[in-house]
Amino acid sequence: MSLARLVLKELAHRKLNALLSAMGIVTAVALFVAFFTTADASNRETTRLMRDLGFNLRIIPRATDMEQFWTDGYSAHTMAEDTVRQLASAERVFLVFNHLVATLQERVTVGDQEVILTGLARAITAPAQQQQPMGFAIEPGTVYLGFHVAQRLRLKAGDAVHLGSMPFTVARCLAESGTDDDIRVFGWLPDVQRFLNRPGRINEIKAIDCLCLTSDQDALAVSRAELDKFLPEAKVVQLRTLADARARQRQTVERYAAFLTPCLLTAAAAWIGVLAVLNVRERRLEIGILRALGYGSMPIAGLFLARAILLGVAGAVAGYALGSALAIHFGPGIFQMTAKSIRLLPSLFLGSLLTAPAFAAMAGFIPAVLAVNQDPAETLREV
Amino acid sequence: MLSFDNVTTVHPTPQGEIRSLDRLNLEVKPGEFVVLRGPSGCGKTTLLLTAGGMLRPTSGTVRLEGRDLYALGERERNRLRGQTLGFVFQMFHLLPYLDVEENIQLAAMPRNLLGTAPNPRALELLQLLGLETRRHHRPTALSAGERQRTAIARALLNRPRLVLADEPTGNLDPANASEVFRLLRGYHESGGTLLLVTHGTAADALADRVLEMHAGAISSRATRPATGSSPAVSPA
Numbered sequence: 001m002s003l004a005r006l007v008l009k010e011l012a013h014r015k016l017n018a019l020l021s022a023m024g025i026v027t028a029v030a031l032f033v034a035f036f037t038t039a040d041a042s043n044r045e046t047t048r049l050m051r052d053l054g055f056n057l058r059i060i061p062r063a064t065d066m067e068q069f070w071t072d073g074y075s076a077h078t079m080a081e082d083t084v085r086q087l088a089s090a091e092r093v094f095l096v097f098n099h100l101v102a103t104l105q106e107r108v109t110v111g112d113q114e115v116i117l118t119g120l121a122r123a124i125t126a127p128a129q130q131q132q133p134m135g136f137a138i139e140p141g142t143v144y145l146g147f148h149v150a151q152r153l154r155l156k157a158g159d160a161v162h163l164g165s166m167p168f169t170v171a172r173c174l175a176e177s178g179t180d181d182d183i184r185v186f187g188w189l190p191d192v193q194r195f196l197n198r199p200g201r202i203n204e205i206k207a208i209d210c211l212c213l214t215s216d217q218d219a220l221a222v223s224r225a226e227l228d229k230f231l232p233e234a235k236v237v238q239l240r241t242l243a244d245a246r247a248r249q250r251q252t253v254e255r256y257a258a259f260l261t262p263c264l265l266t267a268a269a270a271w272i273g274v275l276a277v278l279n280v281r282e283r284r285l286e287i288g289i290l291r292a293l294g295y296g297s298m299p300i301a302g303l304f305l306a307r308a309i310l311l312g313v314a315g316a317v318a319g320y321a322l323g324s325a326l327a328i329h330f331g332p333g334i335f336q337m338t339a340k341s342i343r344l345l346p347s348l349f350l351g352s353l354l355t356a357p358a359f360a361a362m363a364g365f366i367p368a369v370l371a372v373n374q375d376p377a378e379t380l381r382e383v
Numbered sequence: 384m385l386s387f388d389n390v391t392t393v394h395p396t397p398q399g400e401i402r403s404l405d406r407l408n409l410e411v412k413p414g415e416f417v418v419l420r421g422p423s424g425c426g427k428t429t430l431l432l433t434a435g436g437m438l439r440p441t442s443g444t445v446r447l448e449g450r451d452l453y454a455l456g457e458r459e460r461n462r463l464r465g466q467t468l469g470f471v472f473q474m475f476h477l478l479p480y481l482d483v484e485e486n487i488q489l490a491a492m493p494r495n496l497l498g499t500a501p502n503p504r505a506l507e508l509l510q511l512l513g514l515e516t517r518r519h520h521r522p523t524a525l526s527a528g529e530r531q532r533t534a535i536a537r538a539l540l541n542r543p544r545l546v547l548a549d550e551p552t553g554n555l556d557p558a559n560a561s562e563v564f565r566l567l568r569g570y571h572e573s574g575g576t577l578l579l580v581t582h583g584t585a586a587d588a589l590a591d592r593v594l595e596m597h598a599g600a601i602s603s604r605a606t607r608p609a610t611g612s613s614p615a616v617s618p619a
Contacts, residue, residue: 001481001485002496006489009480012480013480014480285476286478288476289478291437291461293464293470293489293490294461294463294464294466294468294493295465295492296457296493297457299496302496375438376437377437377438380437380472380476
């Protein structure tokens with residue numbers, strides 16, 4: 001006979017109480033898991049959508065005249081190309097900025113067509129993130145043509161085109177975007193620098209903000225403060241529409257979580273606590289018998305806490321399975337996202353497995369103290 | 384073995400104080416079989432629970448094997464109770480979700496919480512008390528006599544030096560009551576000390592001494608005659 005066996009036998013004997021207690025834990029864990037699994041999927045899908053929409057942060061030389069910038073679509077001032085590497089090497093920069101792409105843009109004439117010639121460097125991402133770099137990976141000696149440029153010049157992939165006296169091959173003609181990308185010619189940054197006679201210079205770093213900020217933080221203010229530290233010679237412009245959509249989505253999830261978490265925890269704790277108190281009351285005689293057999297306070301408290309922990313473990317496993325099933329089944333409808341973006345989160349399983357038993361033990365603590373402090377003589381004298 | 388020195392126990396109730404034990408003096412010597420007889424409500428069970436270290440008296444001293452029971456810390460008192468005492472109750476008090484063997488082994492658990500070393504004496508007691516065939520039965524499947532025998536086996540598992548029995552035959556028919564007395568006498572004859580409280584006279588013939596209890600105090604005392612017949616009660 002061991003303490004564990006005694007707990008298991010008691011659970012099997014008082015099935016209804018055990019089942020109701022476990023249900024409380026299963027419900028709480030399932031709701032948490034379902035919520036966070038779908039929220040995570042929704043977040044991931046938003047991130048993907050935002051990436052598809054493009055960069056939302058534009059880092060430009062501080063001296064830039066904003067009227068000129070918005071009129072021309074790029075800064076007339078330049079900064080050293082090394083600036084982007086300097087920014088990327090700054091500590092914690094990737095907590096604010098993501099996918100840094102150095103660019104050099106200027107209006108030029110190709111044939112009889114005015115285009116925005118845009119030189120693009122390879123995107124730099126956080127080393128630990130192992131993310132696929134965003135944007136085009138343009139090979140030296142090749143160009144990508146915006147939709148209208150390709151139409152007007154009647155060019156297609158594989159054709160040759162000259163920028164001034166420099167020959168290039170059209171690697172790709174882009175689909176219509178509805179933005180000024182349609183009148184751009186994208187080239188490898190060193191090629192464009194050579195053509196524009198601006199070696200080692202850029203006039204913009206494109207970036208996207210990360211999703212790491214909490215809902216009460218203003219992403220632009222944080223970006224500006226960080227940039228002032230890392231790169232005082234530059235300033236940042238944020239495309240608000242994209243940023244706001246992202247912030248709203250994140251804030252909604254956080255607000256739900258802030259409301260749901262304490263409500264669920266309180267309800268589950270009350271449920272488990274009440275059932276544990278009922279269990280202690282039901283077992284008053286048993287506690288008296290155990291006392292008569294020489295059991296001390298620790299083994300008796302251990303009986304009740306071990307029971308709670310065991311129910312917590314069972315509740316965590318069942319709750320995770322149920323919560324994941326709920327997320328897969330109902331998540332796409334509630335969070336308006338595609339079902340394939342839902343991924344089961346092993347970290348949630350581990351979290352449930354650690355927190356649910358601890359939570360159940362905390363809820364069962366007061367009943368365990370009641371059990372320990374119960375007067376055995378009173379019970380044994382009653383019967 | 385066990386002594387009560389001027390022990391008083393008062394219980395406050397909404398209707399006023401109840402004096403369960405009133406300046407009670409008692410001494411039980413090692414190897415003695417003492418029957419404490421008295422009507423319901425005279426304080427017999429309170430005395431037994433106090434003797435077992437489970438009910439602190441309002442005043443007076445209770446000594447078990449020379450040690451002031453209530454001067455000990457709770458842990459030490461629990462240990463002493465588990466090692467020195469065995470309890471037998473009128474209502475058997477078996478755990479309904481454990482089988483016979485597990486109920487008996489329950490007494491060994493305070494010293495072996497992981498259950499790594501089951502007490503081999505449990506099997507011995509199962510045989511001795513004729514419970515081998517009921518070994519894996521739960522209390523609900525047992526007769527009253529079998530339940531009480533299981534409770535006695537549990538009380539005897541740790542080879543206690545003192546058994547405290549509270550109306551052990553109160554719920555049994557005469558045949559089963561005789562069997563229980565036979566077992567308790569066997570324990571006594573093997574050197575064990577026994578304090579049995581009852582309101583009947585059935586155990587008198589087996590006892591070394593019979594004490595009468597009334598209103599929380601021992602009012603008279605009887606000694607078992609040599610013939611083994613029921614002793615005459617004499618003034619305390």
